[in-house]
Each structure stands twice: as structure tokens, then as C-alpha cells.
Amino acid sequence: MNTVSTKQHAQIFDDITQTLAMNPELSLDELNLVAEQTIAARNNQADSDFCGLCPTQISNWLYAPFNELTKVTFNTPADLSSSPVMSYLALIFTEAMQQGGSIKATAKGNLPAKLVKQASELLPNFAVSKYPIHISISEFAGSNEDKFNALHYTRTLADVAGIIYYKSGHFHIKKSVQKLYQTQGINAFYLPMLEAAIMQYNWRYFDSFTDSVDLRAFWLFMLWRLQKHASVEQLIDEVITAFPALLSHAPASQYSSPSELLGRLIESRFINRFLEFWGFVSIDPKRRGNANIQPLLTQTFQFAI
Known part of the structure; x- marks a missing residue:
């Protein structure tokens, strides 16, 4: 296109x-x-509407497969302990490997309470813990998987990425995946999980917005801009300038204009439930206009622009 x-x-x-x-x-x-x-x-x-990128480069970022994206390299940091997603995945592996490669699910088909409790106890390791939020509304802790969005997100990604599968009341780790884990550890699954989060996962999964905006195609442009200036408000303005057609998919209501709705979608789907879940940024609830860029972001994504 x-x-x-x-x-x-x-x-x-x-x-x-x-x-x-x-x-x-x-x-x-x-x-x-x-x-x-x-x-x-x-x-x-170069086009100023695209913050100095040319349309050919933008086209690559919008439509190329994950392994054909240009002007950016993806790296797997040695230490992934600051990433909620990868820390939860490590817990799932540890628990499953201790039980012969599977985890018994709850009657509802969720991860067991023991693992949920262990995952909740990891919160102090993450940058988001700097801004305490009551457990009843936290995305990084909960009494069960249904109330623990970041953990549920991780389990869903692991399924989408082909790392685990559900059968006969258990979550199973594939034999080939077990062997890879035994030889390379949790780091082997960092980029496959990331690719699943970007290319396959439904970013609307956790919200109830009535829109038809799919932000996934714009993730790399947004990531590049946010890494540059760490301003959420500037990012939203840049997305609207570069891709004004998105506004036609964000219907106006008595409560918000299309641009205001698009801004909320970017904050919710891209920043809160992608970048924060991965440990790439943290957001102070009292200063939502600024993103605190975490080392994991710059270690993972290196732009040649």
C-alpha cells in the first residue's frame, strides 16, 4: 500500500x-x-509529517514481516528480570518443569493460585512498583488469573507463540520447547514472545472501546518516537499527523472527540498494556504525559535513523 x-x-x-x-x-x-x-x-x-522518515521507510515499518523490518535491530538483553512478561513466563516454565512439563489448571482453565501468588510477589522487581496501586485495580498482581491482567496476557502470548498449549485440564509445554529451555534458558523465548505480542495478539483484548482502530501496524513508529522524547502527548500528536486516517476509525461521542479517543487507545493498548507489561516504560499515574523509559527498551530496540 x-x-x-x-x-x-x-x-x-x-x-x-x-x-x-x-x-x-x-x-x-x-x-x-x-x-x-x-x-x-x-x-x-524525507517527509516532515513522518518526523523525517520517507514513505518507503514508513511502508516497511507498517507492512513488512517482523524479520524484514529495516533501520532497527532487535536484541535479547542478558537480564530479563525487570520484564513482567518474561518473569511470569519463567515462573510458568519453572512450575511446569517440576511437574514433568505441565501445570494443572483450575476448574475455570486458569493458572493455579500458587503460581498467581508467586507472580504477584514479583511486583517489587518491576519499574511499575514505584507507583503503588491498590491490588484491586493493579494489572501486576491479583488473587487469581482473571484479576491479574499482566499474567493472563503472558499466558495468552505463550499460547499464541506456540510455547504452551491447553489439553485435558493441563497447560503443557511442548517437548521441543522444553529442550530449548533446558539448553538456552528463558532468553530463547524473548523475541518469539515479542513477535507474537506485535503480530498476532489482539490489542483490544482487555478493553471495551467501541472502535475499529488497530494500532499494531504503527507500533514501531510509535516506539521510535517515544524512545526519542518520552512524551505521551507529543507521541499522540505525531501519530495523528502521520496517520490522520486513524481518526475516521475512532468515532466521536458526547464524551470525547476522535483525537481524544485515539489518544486514550494509544495510552491503553500501546503504552499500558504493551510497553508496561514488557517492562519497557513506566508511567506515573499523576503525570501521565511522561513515559519513564526503562533500560530494557533501549537494550532491545536499536534504531539506525
């Missing part, structure tokens, strides 16, 4: 019109060639 902005469409039209005016004898084939060359040139030209 072409990512040329409306402004660039106008510029391309002006360029072609000017070329035709200066060369009225051009044949249709020659004019088509001029148009192709003009579009290619514009697609590789």
Missing part, C-alpha cells in the same frame, strides 16, 4: 503537470515512466 501523504500526492501531481507542460510531446508510455520515477523519488524523500 502506498504511504505517500496527502501533501506528497499534491506535490507529485504538480511535478508531473510541470513536466508535461515543459514536454508536451511526451507519449503516454513516456509520461507513465515520468510518473513512476516521480513517485519513486517522492517515496524516498
Whole structure:
């Protein structure tokens, strides 16, 4: 899909019109060639609407497979203990390996209370613990999996990534996965879990917003911008400028405009329930306009821009 902005469409039209005016004898084939060359040139030209990226680069970030993304490298940090997702996954592995590769689920098909309690006790290890929240509304602790969003998110990702599966009342770890864990440890699953979170997981899973906004395609652009300036408000403005069509998928209501709704979706789906769950940022509830960038973010994502 072409990512040329409306402004660039106008510029391309002006360029072609000017070329035709200066060369009225051009044949249709020659004019088509001029148009192709003009579009290619514009697609590789920096665009202020995209914060200086060219449309070709934006197109790669929006549509390329995870392993074909350019201008960014993904790394697995040696120490993942500050990541809630990876810490919970390590607990699941530890518990399963002690029981021959599986965990008995509750009657509702959730992780057992013992593991939930262990996961809740990990909260002091994470950056989000700097801003205490009552357990009744915390996403990083709970009395059971249903009340513990970050843990449920982790278990869901592990299933989506093909690490665990549910059968006959138990969560099983695949034999091949067990062998990989025994030889490489929990770090072997960092990038596969991350890819599942970005490419396969439904980001609307935890909320009840009535919209059709799918933010997953824009994750790398948003991550790059937030890593640059750590301003949530500036990030929202940049997304609206770069991708104004998103506003048409965020319906206005008596309570909010499309831009206000889109801002809340970015905060909820991208920042709170992606970046915070992974330990990439922490947000002070009293100063939600600023993101506290964590070392794990810069260790994982390195941009060559």
C-alpha cells in the first residue's frame, strides 16, 4: 500500500503537470515512466509529517514481516528480570518443569493460585512498583488469573507463540520447547514472545472501546518516537499527523472527540498494556504525559535513523 501523504500526492501531481507542460510531446508510455520515477523519488524523500522518515521507510515499518523490518535491530538483553512478561513466563516454565512439563489448571482453565501468588510477589522487581496501586485495580498482581491482567496476557502470548498449549485440564509445554529451555534458558523465548505480542495478539483484548482502530501496524513508529522524547502527548500528536486516517476509525461521542479517543487507545493498548507489561516504560499515574523509559527498551530496540 502506498504511504505517500496527502501533501506528497499534491506535490507529485504538480511535478508531473510541470513536466508535461515543459514536454508536451511526451507519449503516454513516456509520461507513465515520468510518473513512476516521480513517485519513486517522492517515496524516498524525507517527509516532515513522518518526523523525517520517507514513505518507503514508513511502508516497511507498517507492512513488512517482523524479520524484514529495516533501520532497527532487535536484541535479547542478558537480564530479563525487570520484564513482567518474561518473569511470569519463567515462573510458568519453572512450575511446569517440576511437574514433568505441565501445570494443572483450575476448574475455570486458569493458572493455579500458587503460581498467581508467586507472580504477584514479583511486583517489587518491576519499574511499575514505584507507583503503588491498590491490588484491586493493579494489572501486576491479583488473587487469581482473571484479576491479574499482566499474567493472563503472558499466558495468552505463550499460547499464541506456540510455547504452551491447553489439553485435558493441563497447560503443557511442548517437548521441543522444553529442550530449548533446558539448553538456552528463558532468553530463547524473548523475541518469539515479542513477535507474537506485535503480530498476532489482539490489542483490544482487555478493553471495551467501541472502535475499529488497530494500532499494531504503527507500533514501531510509535516506539521510535517515544524512545526519542518520552512524551505521551507529543507521541499522540505525531501519530495523528502521520496517520490522520486513524481518526475516521475512532468515532466521536458526547464524551470525547476522535483525537481524544485515539489518544486514550494509544495510552491503553500501546503504552499500558504493551510497553508496561514488557517492562519497557513506566508511567506515573499523576503525570501521565511522561513515559519513564526503562533500560530494557533501549537494550532491545536499536534504531539506525
